[in-house]
Amino acid sequence: MTERHYLRNDQKHTWQSREHRRGLSCVRADTLPDRLQPEKLNVWIGSGFLVGSAFFALCSAFALFFAFANAFGLSEQQINVGFFFGSIFFTLAAYLQLFQAANTRTQPAASPPHAGIVAFGWRPQDIGWLGCFLQFLGTLLFNASTFMTLHPSGNWLRDELVIWGPDIFGSVLFLASGYLAFAETSHGYWSWHPAKLSWWVVATGLAGCVAFMISAIYAFVPQSGTVTMMVEHSIGWTLVGAVCFFLSAALVLIESRLFRVAPKSRQYRVPRC
Template sequence: MEARPERLNATVAWLFMLGSACFVLGSVPAYLDAVGGPVDGVTYVIGSIFFTSASFGQLVQAQTPAMTAVDADSQHRRAPVRLLGWAPHDRNWLAAALQFPGTLCFNVSTVAALTHNATAAEANRYVWRPDLYGSVLFLASSTYAVLAVSQRFLAFRPRSFPWRIAWLNLVGSVLFMASALASYVVPSTDAALNTRVAVAGTFLGALCFLVGAALMLPAWRRAVPTRPRGSTPHQFKE
């Protein structure tokens, strides 16, 4: 299988943007009121599919040097990609490898959420747990992404596109975690622990992911013209 590095990066960025946009839209109360619960739930499912597709593309990108070590000419030339890889000492790869199963967890939770009349125990088992696991994996992935673009975790590099992308994703992951925790269904009331926090965390977290994904496009354009042939750039995440 072959791909053009610039096109793969753009595809990953747009898939992440579409997935994030679906989560943003699905968490808007006015949208829920307008389309109803089932359509709102399907919106999340579609968004999770976009997330998973983008995450797999990013994993392929992270484990294929030919997709990142490019110059202004080779970025447009097709090159073989690695569908399977193992690079545990590469923080960029670790970030992508943790993120992908996280998106699969969101696939499970969003599909399970379409079930009607689920008990609190069923909702927590089939929706809340996968959502929590996905959020944990996203948080770990984003932490590795920050470490991949900075020598120190709290290094301040606001002019760097990769730094901004990594921190937007980390903030988004923290917000998704808050949403997941607040979505726990209390057995005694059959209601979420805190619906407002759950909705706000999803909306703001997805918004962070959306902006981070949009920055992948100018980040690539800035990096490629000044990148020496054969060098390895920062992995552009989400």
């Protein structure tokens, strides 16, 4: 369930799963202490994805225009190190997102999901938790893929299994998580709400997942050897995906900020309790 309408004090209210989980509603995730409340986690989540996607975008640009990278004295190995560091920030942000989802009620009138704080939880029936879980798994695979690019063996089969394999499966998980996030916000299979900031957050994130998926497909290296055109397309789509994730992360920070200042500036509609 992503949306529910209910009565409280003879007034109609609307509960939405993403807004509640992100702390953008009047009902707080009260199983968390103040220092870990959703609106504070949002800043860390958005910042993590922002830094990680910035690493990916810069490294993709340097790899795509390698002559430009040479002007800065960057080698291919150093660029790959940048991709690996970027994937670490993705993983940290994805874990905080999963942690946030694991410690949030699934319905407005539901009891807290547990007595204390949990690290991961297990709520596959909850679309918000499931999307965060799949994305976290995808980031772990990206960690493995980018790390193994630092240690290529030259053996075609081995490199395809430990580099391209985690990349393609991680991209599939990202794509699934991106669509689940979009469906959760849309409250259906599809929606078009460009006037809503939350819609842009998930739409740009989904676009980034699609771009990463295309990049992973092009990243396959045939046994006959590297095809320059495929490499360029793979790097180019990685750049597109990184830019989309950068925009999505920036919008997360803006969304959280607008909600916090809303009572004074009225820039964002805050639900009445």
